[in-house]
Amino acid sequence: MGKDTLQSNNRPTVGLVTVDLECIRGNRLLFSHLNLEIGAGKILQIEGRNGCGKTSLLRLLCGIMLPSEGQILWRGTDINEDRAEFYAESAYLGHHNGTKGELSALENLQFAQALSTPKEGSDLYEILARLSLAGFEDIPCRHLSAGQNRRVALARLLATDATIWVLDEPFTALDRKGIAEIETIFEEHVTQGGTIILTTHHPLKVNEPYYRSLNLEEFACNSNRGDQ
Amino acid sequence: MSDRPDNTLTHVFLQVLKRDLTLAFRHRGELANPLLFFIIVVSLFPLGVGPAPSILETIAPGIIWVAALLSAMLSLDSMFRSDFEDGSLEQITLSHHPLSVLVLAKILAHWLITGLPLLFIAPLLGVLLYLPSEAMKTLVITLALGTPILSLVGAIGMGLTVGLKRGGVLLSLLVLPLFIPVLIFGALAVNEAAAGLPVDGYLYVLGALLLLTLSLSPLATAASIRISTS
Numbered sequence: 019m020g021k022d023t024l025q026s027n028n029r030p031t032v033g034l035v036t037v038d039l040e041c042i043r044g045n046r047l048l049f050s051h052l053n054l055e056i057g058a059g060k061i062l063q064i065e066g067r068n069g070c071g072k073t074s075l076l077r078l079l080c081g082i083m084l085p086s087e088g089q090i091l092w093r094g095t096d097i098n099e100d101r102a103e104f105y106a107e108s109a110y111l112g113h114h115n116g117t118k119g120e121l122s123a124l125e126n127l128q129f130a131q132a133l134s135t136p137k138e139g140s141d142l143y144e145i146l147a148r149l150s151l152a153g154f155e156d157i158p159c160r161h162l163s164a165g166q167n168r169r170v171a172l173a174r175l176l177a178t179d180a181t182i183w184v185l186d187e188p189f190t191a192l193d194r195k196g197i198a199e200i201e202t203i204f205e206e207h208v209t210q211g212g213t214i215i216l217t218t219h220h221p222l223k224v225n226e227p228y229y230r231s232l233n234l235e236e237f238a239c240n241s242n243r244g245d246q
Numbered sequence: 247m248s249d250r251p252d253n254t255l256t257h258v259f260l261q262v263l264k265r266d267l268t269l270a271f272r273h274r275g276e277l278a279n280p281l282l283f284f285i286i287v288v289s290l291f292p293l294g295v296g297p298a299p300s301i302l303e304t305i306a307p308g309i310i311w312v313a314a315l316l317s318a319m320l321s322l323d324s325m326f327r328s329d330f331e332d333g334s335l336e337q338i339t340l341s342h343h344p345l346s347v348l349v350l351a352k353i354l355a356h357w358l359i360t361g362l363p364l365l366f367i368a369p370l371l372g373v374l375l376y377l378p379s380e381a382m383k384t385l386v387i388t389l390a391l392g393t394p395i396l397s398l399v400g401a402i403g404m405g406l407t408v409g410l411k412r413g414g415v416l417l418s419l420l421v422l423p424l425f426i427p428v429l430i431f432g433a434l435a436v437n438e439a440a441a442g443l444p445v446d447g448y449l450y451v452l453g454a455l456l457l458l459t460l461s462l463s464p465l466a467t468a469a470s471i472r473i474s475t476s
Contacts, residue, residue, distance in 0.1 A: 105341060
């Protein structure tokens, strides 16, 4: 596949670059020789069947997991060498929301802001209202529905000044309207120069120039793909 | 970016501390468990070995210390487990602030909730076990120096086993041997104090152990949490 996500030009200082990335989980080689480059202002959707390593790739890209081989470079430095620099600019949303049921939506967001850097001039009430959570600010999250909890987790992205969003199935439990709202937020983020890497089985509606996709199955262990 | 006044390391430390204390106080039912466990275990001994003051007096320091140790052991699970299960621990590891500092705040919160109350109740239990009044002060000092060590050392083990479904027994196997020095010096100091002997040496050893674990445990715990979340 001659998709331009796989361009291997020599500008390693731009954005997020993976070099010969390989991932082994439980004695199984999920993918190897993965070279991808994703610059500012792009949405990269990672596709592939269940179990082909999409979640693992996202966890590698945000630094939770260490690659068994290869490197991930952020502006030319390995993210696992200079963690603080990369973490200050990235946000990750996994299968779990990372919100506490005992805390209210507002308290959850305040804690998220304390852990990273609050976005300049962000108003938490406004952000929650934008995600249709107006009126639910002070209710403990365990009394909210699964979709509302997902919205609280997504609100974290707007409350902090991370530019790289790594999102694993962000639309889980969201209704149609919610998905459309989040897609608008995604587009806004990339037009402002942000980067989004996500997996989803929902057909994304975003403008063509921002969108890239990557089929992870092409990098499965038996496909012998030369990189350069 | 991070040197904005509202986002310094101290601020984050206090935020994590505040969050963990808030979470603990919203689970009021569980809050008292370690303390009640401590009281019940200690009060079982007079029932088991009989009310003779001579016996109880000699075994009192040991009983109180072993009960404190078991109570700390029992409460370790609350330190990281729920955060691990709902993904908050992952979010904490992805903060650009040093994980060891964030972890230290969590350990401090754990000690304030489970260790500190023991200091206040221990003298009363001492009276129950006929512990001589001269030893009370030493009992409280040894617990004040020793229980933070239990939280600090326990955190390393908890960090390593938090990813396991049933890590309880493994946690005990990992952590209890490391608690032994604290038990020996803590109980011995109280014994000596009861006999009217000087105890400074024991307290210095406990103080040294506290400083050692205080400096090393946050780093080891941070590393073990990274292993568990990956």
